[in-house]
Amino acid sequence: MIKNKNAKVAVKPSVSKAILKLSTLSLSMMCLSLAHAEDTENTEIPEQPVKVAKVTVTGSSIKGVAAQSTSPITIIKGEDLTNQGITTVEEALTKVSANQAGFSTSQNVGASNTEGASANLRALGTDKTLVLLNGRRLAYSAFSTSTTNLNIIPLAMIERIEILRDGASAVYGADAIAGVINLITKKSYEGFSISGGFLQPEQSGGDKQDVQIFGGYGDLDEQGFNIFGVVDYRRSNDIMAKDRKVSKRGGIIPELGIDASSANGFPANFYDPTTGTLGNPYGNSNCNNTPNVVADGGLCYLNTQALIGIAPETETISAMGRGTFKLSDTFNAIGEYIYSHNEVTTSIAPDVYSRSVTLPKTSPYYPGEGITPSVDGLSGVPLQLYLRSQAGNRVSQSVNESHRAFVGIEGEAYGWDINGGVTYAKSEATDSFVSGYLNRSKLQAALDDGLINPFGASPDSSLWNSFSVTGESNVASLDSTTVDLTVSRPIYTLPAGDIGLALGGSFSKQEWEAKVNSDIVSQVPGSGIDPNKPLSQGDRDITAFFGELHIPITKTLEAQLAARYDDYSDFGDTFNPKIAFRWEPLKQLMFRTSYSTGFRAPSLYDINAPQSETYTGAKYDDPVLCSGGKDATPAQYKTECNVQFKRMQGGSPDLQPEESTSYTAGFVLEPIKNLVFTADYYNIEIDGLIDTISDAMIFANPTKYADRFVRDAEGRIKYVNTTLVNMGGIKTEGIDLTLNYLTPMTATGRFGFGIDGTYIIKYDKQEEAGGAWEGKVGTYDDPAILRWKHVANINWSYENWKMMFEQEFYRGYKDQNAIGDDAYDYHKVSDYTLYNVSGTYKGFKNLELTAGIKNLFDAEPAASNVMDNFQYGYDPRYSDPTGRAYYLRGTYKF
Template identity: 50%
Template sequence: MMKERGLPRSLRLMFSGGVAVGLGLLAHSVQAQETKTDDAPQQMQRVEITGSSIKRIAAEGISPITVIKADDFTKMGSTTAAEVLSNISGNQTQFNTSSNVGAGKTVGAAADLRGLGSNKTLVLLNGRRLANSAFDGSAVDLNVIPIAALDRVEVLRDGASAIYGTDAIGGVINFITKRSYTGLNVSGEGILPQQSGGAEKRVNVLGGIGDLDKDGYNFFGVIDYHTQNGVKASDRDFSKLGGQNPGVGLNASSGNSYPANFTDVGSGNSSNPYAGNCSSVSPYAFNKSGICRYNSQATIGIVPKTEEIAVIGKGTFKLGADDTASIEYLHSQSKVRTYVAGDVFAGDVSGTGSDYYITSSSPYYPGNGITPANATASGGPLSLNWRSQDAGNRVTESKNSTDRLLLSLEGTKFGWDYKTGLSYSVSKAEDNLAGGYLNNDMVKAGLLSGVINPFGPQNAAGTAFLNSAQLYGTYEDARTQTTALDFTASRELFQLPAGPVGFAIGGEYRKEKANFNVDHALADLDSSTGSQDAQSSSGQRNVKAVFTELSVPIVKSLEAQLAARYDRYSDVGGTINPKIGFRWQPAKQIMFRTSYSTGFRAPSLYELNDPNSKTFTNSAYNDPVLCPGGNVAAGGVAARDCGQQFFKLQGGNKDLQPEKSNSFTLGMVIEPIPTVTASVDYFNIKIKNQISTIPEADIFGDPTKYAGNYVRNADGSLNYVTDTNVNLGNVHTSGFDIGAAWRLPKTAWGNFGLSLDGTYVTQYDYQTETGGAYLNNLGVYGGGVGAAGGVVFRWRHTATLNWSQGPWSAAMQQVYTTGYRDQNGPNVVDAYKNHTVGSYTRYNLSGSYTGFKNLTLTAGIKNLFNTNPPGTNVTDNFQYGYDARYGDAIGRAFFIRGNYQFF
């Protein structure tokens, strides 16, 4: 035990946790302060802080850390790890569960500190790694984090590659579970949106036996179950218009239509039997230039149906006065079911057996009595662009699971604090066809034989045929596994006049494996899975690391932190990354801190080995050769070349080079009066050779620059564009993290507190190629924040007003982001090419009552004023009319939670 060094208690809280995100943490600290005066002598235990390997008093940390207590985010109705992190201002953007709509082989949900990409945010569970998601194997799937078992979440806002490894460039998020528990606790929660869809329920049970100090052991476990219903585009006003949304200038649609468009193989001319009256066949079809266009985005599900279950158990045994051994096992799995428009069958006008076409022998051939006659249909074969609305939406069910077994020892020997652990983690994922996907060969045969009607509703025989053509099962699966052995030891080496010198040394060995498997027996039967050309692949590597850290008190008010890490990758070589930091406290009321570090991130096994496969582009484009500017050129076919979702080749690239970075922070924490604390931290991060993909809009927007990315068929039509992983160039971002907390004087009406956590970004520039021009992504939708593009907000904040009195407590939370210039892409009419997306403000309200014995009741309203997400014309996602990465599609939702402590 060590005595603290004369810091006010409120300032100590500020140092150890940064300023609370505003999820009730301030109210918690206010109540704690009432039980003990600031002047009372206190004993402070040395603890391990995220971002350091040296045990110390929490107040003495140099790095800026935000701490969120589990009790506080559950009070606000947060049900997933992604939702908890969405309220952290430094988490600029994230891939959330809704982003899975229309996307295969995804991470499920991922964090993204500083907008640098989820592959540069390191996610830990109890200070150690989990296996990355099997499909998007560069990030941990947040859906498998056991949220009910958490004690707190610690977010380190500067890079820590010298401590944790090379992929901590953007920051570190450490999910920390309870260390032990005795008793039985049951919680149940329900969330009911005011509008259709999106209802949630959560049930969890926490139980444990054994007092570690008295009995020498403790066993505890948690079972957590969570579900959320899906939301359809038609359930929300901002999404029900799909691609035909004049409010934001959006004019997007698909030429793969229901009723089908056709191209006469003999003449090469395109038309539709219902041209001029497309909507009479389908409410999602409309007329344009003699053919029918299909508003596919109006038919999708915008929020997936999800189911998650997590089980974690831990046994801890006391080996002596200072040493413990533990065994911990985690199993977590999630299912995400997404819905998109019906299956697509696009002809190539070749008139061969490889095409989707009908002949004049079909009863549905135009003019044969069922389908209206059309002058373009000359009597020869008709190549079709058809969407199977009759077979229903395409339904994909993605399953992800994570298992981790950890054996660990920690304690004190010979004056050293030590910890060591042996862990085995495995992540599995699979994508399953669950409805609406049709057998290509059967569809071709059904069209040729005249059983299938491509121009209207099916008769009984056609319906039965499509039902028999449905495909089900797993078409692609993946597995990543990590075996790791780590050891860290730390102690005070000797005393200097200013205090003790702290020292830590450690090492780590990891073996990583990844396997990606394609079931061609199934994948080859449907054109829209994108896996026909993919080949199963695998990769593995060994990583060896040694690291050291030194804490040196230069004078009483000035301390230095020196750290260095050497990593050796079996496939990309070795790297040394140092970190240096200083903490200066010239007076009790003020503290300054600064740090500088370098980073090195090797391409992940997924980025290197992901099987190359073709999938449709997210948005619709014009072939720059055969339909420049939307006008059909010689050899072009309107239904094939204009306003189409073309194929793009995506996947790994074995020629990727590592990313390198430099990070600098400078900050201060002040307490001008005992009830007010504030912090400002400047960050500046530069990354070289960022690994991502070229935004597809850039490829189609500059066909001359990206001419090498276009792959064409023998007849000149576009086969696909190449958009695999590449080293794009550099990224440079800087800004300020700002926090404030004010504990108001105690009143007869209760205790009040205010808190603010905000991030102001001053720069975000990126390159789309090595040595290329820098582009701005700050307050402008661009391609600097991942493959799908996105925006870096100039300002984001979470502000909270807390109140408590006796057994009652309440919190009002405001979450705010500034507006930005919209994507304004090729599917936007000219009048909206300068459209801006407005700022976005949501309020959440909650209240709790603890007056019943062993029972805590919490109720609240999320999105109190039912604020719709701001309208946008972005088409990089499958959800149109708003951006699912930043906007809340659920709207106002009421929640209630009960927690009962049995013993």
């Protein structure tokens, strides 16, 4: 059974003014930004009593105020993000130090069936961070079914982002092991406005444009209703490898120990299966001076990574409509609908044929037949080709479409706060071949007929494009319907205050389906998609009941208790508790601590996904056929050196849930007015980790994982098995630190300073149950586990002016691979620091303007020899290749 946890917020009749400031000053560095100049009182004005409104705070079912939370919460204002030129939720979450290397949009390059973009709190995995919208779940990505695609969430409609940096399974159920990201939308809007902006890098590619239109009508108090809508459009251009210094050398970077050129090239290499001859008719003549091709040992190798787009082209249109209707003085009805359509277009090297097409002796281009130079040792049988298409790059498109509808009520009756409703969410994902993917059968026919020259220019060069295959390759959908109800109220009065009780339950039904277009995929072996299982399906019902208590033990000490029971129709039930305390011995000092358990159920994809073959991201040497490296390998096996092998991926019906325990302890200190320091320690353990024994692990230890190599009749690797399994676990602990300060208002304005950082003390991983624990902090572990990350800013505001100077810092780490012959001499990825500056002016009537510079000093991405992504020379999860870029945006209110 799994354990569940709950993060709660206390309910208190009154809150001191100093503690209220803790909620506005200490929860986040971003909260400190320039908007606070308007929110904090002028010290010359006499203090007035403050009425504190109680609201639902992320991590609790009982209404309270953020300052009273027993769990650490970070709050980011949407307005502040906009003023920094941020237009996507993915980019916004890079400002959170607890978020380390989620799945980035750039990682869609060369990948299929992806989650688009996702968050990764505590570096525990993108499937252990729960993303909510207004406290309720969004539909997961249709391909992963366990993560939320951040690209489908329009930042324009987000009022604030609340990040609960503590396990919360006792409140929200599965997937909240690392924490919760709650996206809070605007609740009402009156009037009409339009916003737009653009970002222009100094170098080619990567420019962005966005526009938003807001409209709303109705005053809820006066007219009894409010209806509003938002339309958001965003697009960005791709960046090609040739257009950036960090990537233009592609996969040949000697100082990083990278030589990732491909034996599947042009002019084609060939293999004679009768004599075992491996060669190239132009291998000793510099490969006909073909661009991005190098000759080595009589063969021609293509530098594939010099041809790709390192950042994809994206386009998103989103819309939100919301209506709030006053049913009575105590009840409102709410209707909400959100739609998003996101397209990601990627470009990788031309289509590949690794001995899957042949050249017959009857072809005029057969070596020695008059056109192509002869090669010794040929038997006259058809030659197996290692060939690249001449129809241009393979261009793919991933489309993610999301619908979310909610109808509910909220209000108060008989002393109970009541919140309930029905949510329907659907996500649809489609991968398509746009261009550059070729029909293998048609290509083979053209080779047989002597119409295609695999070693040089063909008489009709347009013939390559006539083999093109376009259309949808994969389609998946995930439907989720949830009915939920939560009620809460004070149930008993103690000398220190009221005991708060919350009770609730929910029922969810999920249905998943994934289809492979076998007709198209079977024509394109280079796609890496298995056409043999065209349909995969799964469904489940989830029933949950939960309760929460807030107990004021004394005037300064409060306890919060929570528990949740979940029953899954496809694997069983689980019970998860949480206990937390908050102690405020002084108005300037507050301590908090919590203990909880959590779980993550294997997703529908984890259980039901078909096992299919795709190519490894990195290139390896066959540990048997190329055990001594390319130079020491017999000629007929050189193609088994430094090559992308196939790997088997997919789910398993035998998976069991992951279980976790979580402990936090911290304090909030305000020694003087407007100077706030927070420190929060976390300790998380996960058992039964659902993961893959990755291709990197398999090739790094081929003896241990010998059973993971599946070979063909010739002894060559057919694929390595990387399907999902329950592995060992993770133990991690660290500290979140924030320091924020605002000066009093002066004749020259108000100045502020903030820093938000996370220091990871320990991150140990166990590859298999009962196995050894290995320390991973400061090393690459797909992804790297950074010891320290912070975001800091200095800001100033005066009348209609606001300015911010920001620093983003990422601590360096030990790279993925060693350099040279010393297996322990790993490359060290250097620290990575970015500086950004922005300014906003509101002095025009109805118009607000913001301008800024990102990457002010044009810092290059930190050099890395990671080979798990298609981008070589740096890691796109930590470094941005865009370079210095300028942005401008404006908002006009009619």
